[in-house]
Amino acid sequence: MYTIEIVAMIGRRFKDYRIGCELTQQEVSAKSGVSVVTIRKFENGQLNNITLGTLIELLRTIDFMQGLDDVLPEIPVSPYELEKIQQGKRKRVRHAK
Numbered sequence: 001m002y003t004i005e006i007v008a009m010i011g012r013r014f015k016d017y018r019i020g021c022e023l024t025q026q027e028v029s030a031k032s033g034v035s036v037v038t039i040r041k042f043e044n045g046q047l048n049n050i051t052l053g054t055l056i057e058l059l060r061t062i063d064f065m066q067g068l069d070d071v072l073p074e075i076p077v078s079p080y081e082l083e084k085i086q087q088g089k090r091k092r093v094r095h096a097k
Helices: 003-020 025-032 036-043 052-061 065-071 079-088
Strands: none
Touching: 003 036, 003 052, 025 036, 025 052, 036 052, 052 065
């Protein structure tokens, strides 16, 4: 898929989520600070690009920030790195007499 197609798909999905949250475009605009025109173009696939900051504000408005972990999850610790971490941990506490 081309970038324009991906942005259009995300815009359509955003519209579905917005409607599911029972929010109008005007309410999303007021909460996010993004203009109604931008929201309308984004949802209708007429916006060729959208800034990351604008997308984050829109996602925050529909309480979808946890969804970002699905897009870019944290890289799991490799077994090698985990072993190094475990070796550096204290195994017991001993007080001097």
